[in-house]
Amino acid sequence: MSTMPSRQPKRKDAIRTRAALLAAATECFARQGYEATNIRAVCAKAGANLGAVSHYFGNKERLYREALVLAHRELVAREPVPQMGAGDSPRRALRNWVRYLLRIFLLRRAAHPYAGRLIAWELRDPTPALDDLIAEVLGPVRQALNQIVAAALGDADEPELRARCANFVHGICVFHDQNRELLQRFGHPVPDREEELVVLADTIVEFAMAGIKRLRTQPSATSPRRRKTTRSRPSRG
Template sequence: MTTDSTRERILQAAGEQFATDGFAQATIRAICRKAGVNIAAVNYYFGDKERLYIEAVKHARRLREKQAPLPTWTSSTPAEKKLREFVLTLLRRMLCEPGDPWQTRLIIREIMEPTKACEELVQEAFRPFFQILVDILREMMPATTPLYTVHHWALSVIGQCFYYRANEKILTMLIDQEELRQQFTVEKLSEHISDVILRGLGHLSSSSLSHPVATLRSNDETA
């Protein structure tokens, strides 16, 4: 067994355990049993439980980025297209598509109950990702737009995406299951959020909306 494979197995086992139980409740003994290693191996590779947790969170983030990567853009890619693809990527990462990986559950747990791992997560991943969004939005705003206004819009994008992850159980109480299954897919949520932002920025006419307001109104009137 190679050094890398042992470390990888420990990280995988730790990530799954921490995602389920949280930092306080997860035990090194349970992680070692899941990984098929002894406690000395954890001490050798990570030093202590806190460092293992931090590395497990970072490992989860790297895996999730690999599972749902941002597309490659060129200098000629329209800002509107980049925004739509950014939103779709963010939703895929947050809403566990494809599958329901432990990686997202661990990262969301860390966001909701931040520890020291969150500091490294923000610096290494969230801040660069956030900057990509800021740069996209800047392309669609006047050059004189204050930075705080760009940040308002960027956080509005992230907040709308995060809502669907943070309030999954509430949504199942508010919305019919069949409607959730058919109308609240990642793709449809992505279209809606992107339309809202683009319309707010003046980059989308009513006729270009995924679900035009006029069409929705006429449907209501004839119902």
């Protein structure tokens, strides 16, 4: 860890080795997550020595952070977060959003080969890097969904209801990624090709739009029509 040339590598070998290390790490982390990835395997795959990680990145965590940041930056650069255009209908916007998320998490050949898996792992087993990830990617993505839901809710839009609906859509999408094993055993393998994915996305959109519409006309659950005695002030008694 004496020098750690993260900037300005002094020799050509350096950038090559560093890049190889980063690439190998990205793949390993994407495949197995942070904990299960061991440095030795990464170095072997990169054709580098064991000490290389210490030398170039200091430790495992910093290597991971750099891989994660690089990957998600590239992902966003290649496939921007879908924003609801002025002329877009909520349905159309939602369709784009759902497809976007499913592509990232489900598709084998996504815009970035590893970013999706890296993000999925980070969501599953959060590390200190989650904050950055939220700030740069997950936050904006979620924000986009919130806006779509708000538009779909129209007059009935209200923070809690909006969040709830967004959670439902969000949940349906990530469920298919986070529960592959279970779905496999239930006989419903998760699609990993574009065509099937689009069908799934459209089904989700129909389902969700109807659900939102229902909650728009009858948001009984979150704010009871006739609130009966506020239960001795449950809020911060």
